[in-house]
Amino acid sequence: MSIVFSPKITAVVESLRKLPTIGKKSSQRLALHLLDKSPETAIALANSLLDATKHISKCRECQVxxxxxxxxxxxxxxxxxxxxxxxxxxxxxxxxxxxxxxxxxxxxxxxxxxxxxxxxxxxxxxxxxxxxxxxxxxxxxxxxxxxxxxxxxxxxxxxxxxxxxxxxxxxxxxxxxxxxxxxxxxxxxxxxxxxxxxx
Structure with missing residues (x-):
């Protein structure tokens, strides 16, 4: 019998799975760690990603x-x-x-x-x-x-x-x-x- 995660946990797992080299097991492990063992890290990560997406773009010349x-x-x-x-x-x-x-x-x-x-x-x-x-x-x-x-x-x-x-x-x-x-x-x-x- 496989464990069925709540919709919110599943959403986190699926978001992490979209990252390169992160498979099903790794995304589950990361999601559960962030939500259960380190919620403050999850909040800090979410905030830093949100801030970065607002302020980071590609260099007009080299595309970095x-x-x-x-x-x-x-x-x-x-x-x-x-x-x-x-x-x-x-x-x-x-x-x-x-x-x-x-x-x-x-x-x-x-x-x-x-x-x-x-x-x-x-x-x-x-x-x-x-x-x-x-x-x-x-x-x-x-x-x-x-x-x-x-x-x-x-x-x-x-x-x-x-x-x-x-x-x-x-x-x-x-x-x-x-x-x-x-x-x-x-x-x-x-x-x-x-x-x-x-x-």
């Missing part, structure tokens, strides 16, 4: 989540404006920043071209990327995109839309096909950046 119109990295004078690293998601940027291997600027795609999932160039804001590349004196575009089928398609599409006067490179060494950048250790990521190849 920020409380400002333009994020600190895009606004920084100490970053190298001539190098642009194109990444799939914010977690990739965090991994690269934590490794301390890149001092240029970023553009976050927030996905990969995947026609089966209804994701094309428009959903990835590639028109915004094109405007950024056209309006800056960029010498090198680094494609730090995971080597998956969708990642290869995305990298190829972007390399075709960039001017031939700009060096285009792709990280690769130590990144297995199908691997996700956010899961690489800092040393592997450092080698991948240093061993990037021209596209």
């Amino acid at each position: 989540l920020t409380e400002k119109e333009i994020c600190d990295i895009c606004n920084s004078n100490s970053r190298d404006n001539t190098r642009l690293c194109i990444i799939e998601n914010i977690l990739d940027m965090i991994a690269i920043e934590d490794a301390g291997i890149f001092k240029g600027k970023y553009f976050v795609l927030n996905g990969r071209i995947s026609p089966l999932d209804g994701i094309g160039p428009n959903e990835l804001k590639l028109d915004t990327l094109q405007q950024i590349i056209s309006s800056r004196d960029i010498d090198e575009v680094i494609l730090a995109i995971s080597p998956t089928v969708e990642g290869e398609t995305t990298a190829h599409f972007i390399s075709q839309m960039i001017s031939k006067n700009i060096k285009i490179s792709r990280i690769g060494f130590g990144v297995p096909f199908g691997g996700e950048l956010e899961y690489l250790d800092q040393q592997t990521l450092l080698h991948a950046f240093n061993a990037r190849t021209n596209v």
Whole structure:
């Protein structure tokens, strides 16, 4: 016999299940912990999420989540404006920043071209990327995109839309096909950046 939760508990469980990597058992465990053992944590979490959704948006330039119109990295004078690293998601940027291997600027795609999932160039804001590349004196575009089928398609599409006067490179060494950048250790990521190849 399975336990039937009340509608309100079920609503919490189902909301948690929508999060990445959270399955049925994990969502039940989290919901019950928050509601039974730590209601003050549940209230604090709900309040911080509500506050964040009201004040967080995407940076006008790189698409990273920020409380400002333009994020600190895009606004920084100490970053190298001539190098642009194109990444799939914010977690990739965090991994690269934590490794301390890149001092240029970023553009976050927030996905990969995947026609089966209804994701094309428009959903990835590639028109915004094109405007950024056209309006800056960029010498090198680094494609730090995971080597998956969708990642290869995305990298190829972007390399075709960039001017031939700009060096285009792709990280690769130590990144297995199908691997996700956010899961690489800092040393592997450092080698991948240093061993990037021209596209």
